[in-house]
Amino acid sequence: MTQAPTPTADTVRRLVRSLLKDGADDTAGPEVRPVAPGDEAVTWWVGARHVLRLAPDRDGTVRQRREMRLRDLVRPHLPVAVPTSVAHGEWAPGLAYTLDTKLPGGSAEVHDVSAVGEADLAGLLTGLREVSVRQAEAIGVPRTGPRSLEALRRAAERAAARLAEADEFDPARLHQLTPPAAVQLAAQPGTAVLVHHGLTGEHLVVSADGRVRGVLGWTDAVVGDPAEDIAGLARAVGSPAAVRAATLAGYGARPCLRGLWLARCDTVIHLAEALDRPGRTPLPELRRRLELAWEAILLERVTELREDDDPDEGP
Numbered sequence: 104m105t106q107a108p109t110p111t112a113d114t115v116r117r118l119v120r121s122l123l124k125d126g127a128d129d130t131a132g133p134e135v136r137p138v139a140p141g142d143e144a145v146t147w148w149v150g151a152r153h154v155l156r157l158a159p160d161r162d163g164t165v166r167q168r169r170e171m172r173l174r175d176l177v178r179p180h181l182p183v184a185v186p187t188s189v190a191h192g193e194w195a196p197g198l199a200y201t202l203d204t205k206l207p208g209g210s211a212e213v214h215d216v217s218a219v220g221e222a223d224l225a226g227l228l229t230g231l232r233e234v235s236v237r238q239a240e241a242i243g244v245p246r247t248g249p250r251s252l253e254a255l256r257r258a259a260e261r262a263a264a265r266l267a268e269a270d271e272f273d274p275a276r277l278h279q280l281t282p283p284a285a286v287q288l289a290a291q292p293g294t295a296v297l298v299h300h301g302l303t304g305e306h307l308v309v310s311a312d313g314r315v316r317g318v319l320g321w322t323d324a325v326v327g328d329p330a331e332d333i334a335g336l337a338r339a340v341g342s343p344a345a346v347r348a349a350t351l352a353g354y355g356a357r358p359c360l361r362g363l364w365l366a367r368c369d370t371v372i373h374l375a376e377a378l379d380r381p382g383r384t385p386l387p388e389l390r391r392r393l394e395l396a397w398e399a400i401l402l403e404r405v406t407e408l409r410e411d412d413d414p415d416e417g418p
Contacts, residue, residue: 108195115147122190154203164199166322172242180233182226184317206317211304216340217313225351234297249290249328256285259368262375288361290328298327302335333362341395366396
């Protein structure tokens, strides 16, 4: 297999000059700098108005091309912006690139989401549910089955014991999710929708006044369990805001609580893993996500859900 070339500033600068030679930017070429400096710098700021994303391999190329089609599909359904590709092609043989417009604003890691911003998130969840699953699958979006919350609960219990040793977490907090409750909160049949599956703080574009102005990072989108996006929001903006947004979007108690516990179990597991094997996400950010996901909400009383509850009824 041919080794993929490593993107450099010179590679990016030459490519950008050929794309923006119409005078849209400085004729000497805009400033280029990696978004996250490292050995595999594949996302670059281009001046003040564009972002260049380079697929690092063939799988990344397939995902990026699918993402561009998906953004066009979801755009009419969403009240928030998604990036627009102003140019795309190959930056190396078989490796794709897209030059996207930069959405104005910061991230949810920088700006808090306001009450009006929660309504924006509700519109996002509503819009995703309105996208045709058939059309999404036709452009290559994969379908995935729901995760077992009971299996996740057991894994989180093991991880919590590791965190307790490091004085990072009280395992007793997980006792709120009993085995019967985990079974009760299993995903319901026939509820699959288009799921962004990457609603992290860095993918939510938030203005200084707390409005959610855009959503980035559509490469991991799937057709699947909508509770996964509720979980993503819980990790990104806190469980109360996530549940309020999901409720505004028409989701009932069951998917809201399922998303809550997916997020809580995930954050415990991810932090425990990072203590033993540090990864790309810094420990302070993993601790922050855990804190956000474990914020208390009003729907904690899982035992009051009846087995025959309509999953789409309000709490």
